[in-house]
Structure formats: C-alpha cells, structure tokens
Amino acid sequence: MISLIDNISKKMNTIEKIYKKLLEIYGPQGWWPLIEINGTNPTKTGSINGYHQNDYSYPRTKNQQFEIILGVILTQNTSWPQVEIALKNLKKNSLLSPKKITEKNINLIKKSIKPAGYYNQKSERIITVSKYFKSLKKTPSRDEILSIKGIGPESADSIMLYAFKIPEFIIDAYTKRIMKALGLISENAKYDKIKEIFERSIKKDTKIYQEYHALLVEHAKHYYKKGSDFKKDPLLKLLTS
C-alpha cells in the first residue's frame, strides 16, 4: 500500500526535497543577521548576535535596511565574522546611515571596514551605494541596483531579497558547489541558469527564498569547505533513495 506521504514525496521535486531536508536538519536560520538585535542564537559561528529565527519581519527600520546593504558589500568574498567587526566599527564611528556615510571622510570608512578586506574597493562601493540609497524614493528594480558599480548578480539578489523582501533567489559559491556535487548542474553552469532552476522549482515566496539560501550556506559550512569530501553530504543519500 502506498501511503499519502510516499505519494507526496514522489511528486515533490528535487529542489523542494533538498529544502525540506535542510530545514529539518538545521532549522530556521534567521537571516539576514543584524548587529542591532539582541542575540538569539549564540551557537552560530562568528555571530555575536543579530539572528532572528522564525521572524521574517526584518528589516524594520531604514537603518536596518541600510545595514543589510552594507553587509552585502562587505561580505563579498569575505567571511561573516570579519564583516561583523567592520559593521561594529562603522556603528561605533556613527557611520551606519546613508546620510552620515556620505558626509564623512573616506579614510574613516576605510579604517572602519579594514577587517573585512578589500577596503579600497569596498569603501568606494559603500559610498556609491549610500548616495544612491539616500535619494531612493521607492523599491528599486533588480536591474537598477545591478547597474551600480560594485553590485554584481549575487549582491543584487541579496539586496533585493533581504533588504527589500523581493523574491529573487540568490546563487553564491556555496550553492554552486552543492549543486555540482549533487549532479544537478554542469561544471560550467552560469549564474542565471542556476537561479532559474531554483525559481522554477519552488514557490515564489520571499520567506522561503530567504530561508533556503541561508540553509544552503549553513549546509555548505558543514560539508562543502574547499578541500573537504563532498561524499559525506547526507543530501546525496536523500537523492538516490
């Protein structure tokens, strides 16, 4: 006898299956972390506070929205703990608002964000984005922010999804690595192609997109660090069973 559960699981596509499994393993992630929120999950590596599991109401203020945008730029090819230090420095120097950051000396910005690396490039990018954000009247389109120098596809999608709550699926290095290991994409699959696979497979929903991306990052930190053995990934068994 085929149970209802079996039927559902057979109909469920691979991308949905992975999402359910990851959520089951790790639970809700509470992204995007904000330094202003009191800590709810002290176990998260590198995080002092700011995660908000099961609460999708953030950002609640313009400054939180701005902080997310700066975090997106600062985390380009950089680990989150370093970004957190940079954000705290910016806050300490009263630079966590678009108005203030465009008024202050670039050297103070560079000094603040130095722990996050690439500080010459990132300071320019932060100033450019701050000027743009300061004069922003309504939610921008993806293409609009993608045209800003220093904002590529991943940063654009991250800003849309976490700062503006628009459902754009984010593809990052971890996501690519996982998808390749599972045999779901080819070696040279391009950003837009991978994004399409996810967006075609799951409900177009901001909360799900936010959660799924965060779960993929968390999962990758367990099984997909460079040089580690992908074959230990429990998702491999999930897909072959």
Add this chain to the structure above:
DNA sequence: TTCCAGGCAATAC
C-alpha cells in the same frame, strides 16, 4: 607558511 572566505570589475584571449 599557505590557503581560504556568503564577489566584482578590468583585462586578456
């Protein structure tokens, strides 16, 4: 010491 991290733009072919 060497390698890597929640990319991106410029340049080379």
Add this chain to the structure above:
DNA sequence: GTATTGCATGGA
C-alpha cells in the same frame, strides 16, 4: 563570449 587576475584581511 569566456578565462584570468587583482583586490586584502584575519582565521584555520
């Protein structure tokens, strides 16, 4: 159009 390179810090 696709591949390579520079950007930079701090942790593993």
